[in-house]
Amino acid sequence: MHNAPAISPLILFLASILTSNILLSNFLGTCSFISISKDWKSSFGLGLAVTLVIGLCAAISWIVLWFIVMPLGLEYLSFVIFIIVIAAVVQVLEMIIDRFSPALYLSLGIFLPLITVNCAVLGAVLFMQIRSYSFIQAVTFGFGSGAGWWLAIMLLAAIRKRTEGNPVPAGLKGTGITLVTIGFMAMAFLGFSGMIAVQ
Amino acid sequence: MNPIVLGPLTVALLSALLALVIAILDKLLNNYGIVKLRINGGKKELSVQGGSALLGTLAAEGIFIPSACGGRGSCGACKCHVLTDVGPHLPTETPYLSPQEMALNVRLACQVKVRKELEIELPEALFRVRKFPARVERIRDLTYDIKEVLFDLGGQEIEFDPGQYVQIVVPPYEKVGESTQRAYSMSSRPGEKRHVELLIRLVPGGLATTYVHKYLKEGDLMDLIGPFGEFGVRDTPATMLCVAGGSGMAPFKSILHHMQETGAWPGKDIWYFFGARTAKDMFYLDEMRALAAIWPRFHFVAALSEPGPGERWEGDTGLITDVLDRYIREKIDPSPGFEGYLCGSPGMINACMAVMRKNNVGEDKIYFDKFA
Numbered sequence: 001m002h003n004a005p006a007i008s009p010l011i012l013f014l015a016s017i018l019t020s021n022i023l024l025s026n027f028l029g030t031c032s033f034i035s036i037s038k039d040w041k042s043s044f045g046l047g048l049a050v051t052l053v054i055g056l057c058a059a060i061s062w063i064v065l066w067f068i069v070m071p072l073g074l075e076y077l078s079f080v081i082f083i084i085v086i087a088a089v090v091q092v093l094e095m096i097i098d099r100f101s102p103a104l105y106l107s108l109g110i111f112l113p114l115i116t117v118n119c120a121v122l123g124a125v126l127f128m129q130i131r132s133y134s135f136i137q138a139v140t141f142g143f144g145s146g147a148g149w150w151l152a153i154m155l156l157a158a159i160r161k162r163t164e165g166n167p168v169p170a171g172l173k174g175t176g177i178t179l180v181t182i183g184f185m186a187m188a189f190l191g192f193s194g195m196i197a198v199q
Numbered sequence: 200m201n202p203i204v205l206g207p208l209t210v211a212l213l214s215a216l217l218a219l220v221i222a223i224l225d226k227l228l229n230n231y232g233i234v235k236l237r238i239n240g241g242k243k244e245l246s247v248q249g250g251s252a253l254l255g256t257l258a259a260e261g262i263f264i265p266s267a268c269g270g271r272g273s274c275g276a277c278k279c280h281v282l283t284d285v286g287p288h289l290p291t292e293t294p295y296l297s298p299q300e301m302a303l304n305v306r307l308a309c310q311v312k313v314r315k316e317l318e319i320e321l322p323e324a325l326f327r328v329r330k331f332p333a334r335v336e337r338i339r340d341l342t343y344d345i346k347e348v349l350f351d352l353g354g355q356e357i358e359f360d361p362g363q364y365v366q367i368v369v370p371p372y373e374k375v376g377e378s379t380q381r382a383y384s385m386s387s388r389p390g391e392k393r394h395v396e397l398l399i400r401l402v403p404g405g406l407a408t409t410y411v412h413k414y415l416k417e418g419d420l421m422d423l424i425g426p427f428g429e430f431g432v433r434d435t436p437a438t439m440l441c442v443a444g445g446s447g448m449a450p451f452k453s454i455l456h457h458m459q460e461t462g463a464w465p466g467k468d469i470w471y472f473f474g475a476r477t478a479k480d481m482f483y484l485d486e487m488r489a490l491a492a493i494w495p496r497f498h499f500v501a502a503l504s505e506p507g508p509g510e511r512w513e514g515d516t517g518l519i520t521d522v523l524d525r526y527i528r529e530k531i532d533p534s535p536g537f538e539g540y541l542c543g544s545p546g547m548i549n550a551c552m553a554v555m556r557k558n559n560v561g562e563d564k565i566y567f568d569k570f571a
Binding site: 042064068069072073074076077080081084085088091092095096098099102106 | 202205206209210213214217218220221224225228229286287289290312
């Protein structure tokens with residue numbers, strides 16, 4: 001029913017973490033990336049939550065896309081529909097975690113409301129549509145993008161921890177130097193781009 | 200189908216479906232059944248529906264923890280002691296709590312969910328504030344412009360400290376389009392829990408006072424909200440210098456009767472200065488003098504500033520501030536120290552503060568309510 005690109009899901013998974021990292025190549029989801037990365041523990045929780053949400057949203061959005069949006073010819077509405085789906089998925093996920101694992105809720109549940117408006121989630125879902133992935137590809141791409149985001153925020157949190165006390169020009173303190181750091185990280189990740197090409 | 204119809208319809212149906220799923224899950228997952236809340240070591244026990252934040256759960260039971268942001272976790276005002284272990288502090292709470300508070304299990308009520316039986320501690324004053332639907336039992340003219348209004352609380356009981364006030368809710372009347380609230384000190388004694396008595400002076404042009412004087416009748420209904428305020432007797436051995444004018448009599452009537460009947464704060468001497476312009480403005484004279492006659496540590500000084508010609512007056516004369524000054528310097532033993540308690544017009548309060556400062560009464564030892 002569609003022409004999915006011929007990429008093995010495993011390759012796609014690795015590619016979405018390294019060569020086309022959703023954060024460092026596409027610069028999506030930067031706001032919570034910058035604000036939460038101050039703290040290692042919170043970064044871990046948020047990264048885990050983002051991975052779960054992107055993966056789940058990619059799967060559910062794929063079903064909505066192929067069984068509702070495309071048959072009805074409503075592709076022009078996919079932005080709106082995906083946002084609704086993401087909001088609902090996050091809400092449901094929060095309720096389930098809250099009920100069944102208070103410990104997990106404490107470490108990642110509280111970040112879920114932040115993620116509803118995280119553009120990395122919508123970005124990944126839209127890539128999935130544009131590149132017309134198959135269901136398996138969509139899911140691996142979703143979880144891969146999330147894992148890439150997770151890796152990036154953990155790296156940044158570690159760097160920020162290391163450079164915490166370093167003397168920085170007054171005007172660059174805080175977000176300024178963080179943005180510069182992210183730029184260096186993005187350049188470093190550029191080094192992966194020769195390994196696997198993914199579109 | 201027409202795409203103009205199809206698009207919105209699909210989005211609407213999809214949203215409705217997802218909303219339904221969320222609503223059903225919420226019913227199934229967020230159902231913790233009936234949960235017990237034990238407040239202040241079992242002084243109060245509530246059975247509530249679990250699943251919501253503590254702040255909202257308490258509000259539904261009529262206990263209002265102050266909250267400026269309405270429970271979004273952005274003001275940090277709704278602090279309360281949660282003695283039950285409800286897990287570590289959330290990152291949404293930590294910015295508002297000091298390390299000492301965290302060690303004492305202080306939590307933000309808007310962030311703590313009621314899932315199981317909870318043991319919490321709240322300031323007593325919080326659950327005393329209520330809305331009392333009251334009925335006017337009696338209105339009495341004390342002078343030509345001061346009325347004594349007695350409210351019956353219809354079987355409900357108000358817990359308050361002498362000196363506190365209530366807000367009366369004045370309904371819209373005449374050209375006043377909306378409901379207004381005004382604060383009045385209670386003149387009834389705290390032991391009298393089923394009644395509230397207020398002294399209300401007619402202020403020309405005043406919204407609430409005009410309503411009370413011109414419209415309110417015995418048998419009418421009126422809502423009272425309270426008790427509020429921190430104007431009350433301090434627990435020290437210092438001598439009380441109470442000064443009042445007009446309807447400023449109200450809190451002292453409550454305080455004095457309470458102290459005399461219960462023997463509260465036995466170490467304190469009390470001097471009560473009550474000022475009026477003419478004999479026509481004077482009231483409760485016999486009551487206060489009778490109280491002074493049977494109660495050795497209470498001294499009552501009434502003064503008229505402008506006794507009318509032909510009025511018989513055997514008390515002091517002169518401005519109440521001058522009388523106060525003279526008594527402090529000549530008649531009152533200064534050794535236990537002084538505390539000022541003032542109730543009256545802002546002009547009177549300022550003048551009395553000047554006199555007290557002059558006589559070395561510390562500004563931090565002068566108490567008054569600011570709403571007069």
